[in-house]
Amino acid sequence: MAAKTTYDFDMMLSNAREAYGEELYKMACEGKDFVFTFSDNVAPSSSAGKLLRDFPERCFNFGIAEPDQVGASAGLALAGCTVFSQIFGPFLPLRAADQIHTDIAYNDVKVRLKEFGAETLIGIGGGKVVDSVKAAAFKCRLLNEVIIPTIAATDAYTSAASCIYGEETHMMIEAINSPKNPDLVLVDTEILLNAPVRQFVSGMGDALSTYVGGLVCQQNYLNNHHGGVGTHSALAIAKLSYDMLFQYGRQAKLAAEKKAISDAFNAIIEVNILMSGMGFENNGSSSDHSFYFGTLALPNREEYVYHGEGVAFSTCCQLVMQGASNEQLDEVYRFCRDVGLPITFDDMHLSDLTDEEFDIMTRAALDQAFIHNQPFEVTYEKVLGAYKAADAIGHLYHEGGSLL
Ligand SMILES: [Zn+2]
Secondary structure (H helix, E strand, O other), X not given: OOOOEOOOXXXXXXXXXXXXXXXXHHHHHHOOOEEEEEOOOOOOOOOXXXXXXXXXXXXXXXXXXXXXXXXXXXXXXHOXXXXXXXXXXXXXXXXXXXXXXXXXXXXXXXXXXXXXXXXXXXXXEOHHHHHHHHHXXXXXXXXXXXXXXXXXXXXXXXXXEEXXXXXXXXXXXXXXXXXXXXXXXXXXXXXXXXXXXXXXXXXXXXXXXXXXXXXXXXXXXXXXXXXXXXXXXXXXXXXXXXXXXXXXXXXXXXXXXXXXXOHHHHHHHHHHHHHHHHHHHHHOOOOOOHHHHHHOOOOOOOOOOOHHHHHXXXXXXXXXXOOOOHHHHHHHHHHHHHHOOOOOOOOOOOOOOOHXXXXXXXXXXXXXXXXXXOOOOOOHHHHHHHHHHHHHHHHHHXXXXXXX
């Protein structure tokens, strides 16, 4: 069944506030250079209030003079202090913008600015940026999340989930499932048109996995990412996104290369950002990402592919493992080959894999919870066999061959 990390919202809120205050107190205890600046916004009974009681010589209240607070904080930091500055959220950008720009940013001064009472977090960027913003908004229990994609490379934008990756291994180490999706996903076609074509294509690879993974969950009454069984409408969205890839994907790539807005380009943006996000979340995931995550466990191998590129090959592996028809494999492999998504290990820059490396990948893939979302037992032999057979089929298609 789907493994998921869930959080108690009220618990998170009280824990976050307490953890913040405790961390400030710890820094005051540990570092003689620690300074805390604030603006009439620390309640004596709060966890940060303890700091004021025990370390009054390190706490400076600027009242309602936020610009002075930011300027003085920058000066203290330049003098070698570790400064934590707490300001009401709206007043920070509205009243102290000049000091943030001139005193802090321009001089590259390290001042920790804590927006107190902020209600909205805006994430502008790709999947990892947006996932970080969604996770931060959830953990801080902010009311609103606004997402502005700058590439159409993954289905992270509309999803409530945030994938957290390890710094060293690049393996996904945590999936944070917020109870709510972003409040606004603002898609500007012109921004996406100027994004690298390879990332646009990568988004199609991520979208390709949505129906393939979701269908297995639906057919076998497995949980979706919200902990329930998906609806018919959810599956219809996933199926539509899958069909639209084959219908518009090749055209869309050509349009993207010419920076030309066309119906096909817009259709694939809808697929990559909206439909794939809704599709995977509401139907559930199966082995579609796991084979890719397995490759990330390889030591001393360059991480060459983007998320969606690796997922495209991973989806091929899943289809091979579950005995998909020649017709379906032919459709998927042709599509991937035509738009430039990986269908072999060579395409992933993982040539000449040793037996030991296959072993590492296979074990890492088997460690992924979702790979077991199948109606059959997913064994070591099945995963290893799927890796090798999927790669062989990919070579067949690169050489102009066909399964039909
Ligand atoms: Zn993905």
